Amino acid sequence: MNEQLIEKITKMVVEKLQTNQAGAKESRMPVQIFNETPVGNRATEERPHQAAAGGVKFHNTVVRESKADHRPQALPKNSSSEQEKDHDQLADLRKKTPARIAVGRAGSRPKTSTWLQFRFDHAAAVDAVYGEVPEEILNRLDFFQTHSRVQDKEEYIRRPDLGRRLSDDSKRLVKEKCKHAPTVQVVASNGLSAKALEENLEDVYLSLEQSLNNLGIEMGTTFYVDKGRVALMDEIGEILQPDVVIILIGERPGLVSAESLSAYICYKPRIGTIEADRMVVSNIHKGGIPPVEAGAYLGTLIQKILKYEASGVSLVQKEG
16 A cells, blocks of 8 residues: 555644644533532532632532521411400300310310210110110009010110010000000100100100190000000000090100100001101100100191091191
8 A cells, every 4th residue: 555645644644633623622611510419408618629720619518507597487377356356156056066166175185174074975875775764764664564575775776676566465465455446546665765764755745635635635545565566556556546546655765865755646647657757757856856845746746647647747737
């Protein structure tokens, strides 16, 4: 190969490389290096070192915590007039309901007084279910006692069906002692609250008896069924054939009242009667419908049932 040509090509390559290196030095920019990027409300202070030859600068960042950043934010305070207004509104709400509202708390727990009242009301509800109606009340009202097919309270809670039927001995007793085919047959039962009968039965029954007498409506022989259910009236209707059966029974107790009584009424109930044919007047106690007032109202309601010969939904339809 021609030596002169080789030398010429080599010279051109060297000149080209030198030209590229010179251009790179002129376009090189200073580089700034930071240890970290400031985060949140942290303030940073830069302290540059003496730059070395070549134009490269290194920076350290010193992080300083701002004392004001960690101060708790002050919550806006309501004025005294706004606080008084809120207090009055809560007091007004508490007057309108026996429910536990605006009772406050101690940390994440109820206040001691609130918790103790809750425990007291719960114990009262348990006592109402497992209690017994005092015999002196039944004796004063001259009620004889019968039993459903339930053996004890535990079975009563587990087997509602057994509470809807009389025991065999009680059936015979009812047939022997009760008037057959009366206009109105009244029955009392402790149901889920013996306390309800203890507190309200006497006033309700005597008021109802007086109301029916004033209206000239015949009553049958009233009796008491221990551990009965509402649908017990169907079997009683089959046995005695009355026009109307009304059962005064203890309601399921709650944490507000454990002594609430209900009155279920049905026109000519028989086994297989549907629930839509029954009527109920509930919440009969000193904090709800007064017992004496409830008894008087039940008399007028029975009068209406006899007039239209229907109860429940059928009565509403016939009344128009």
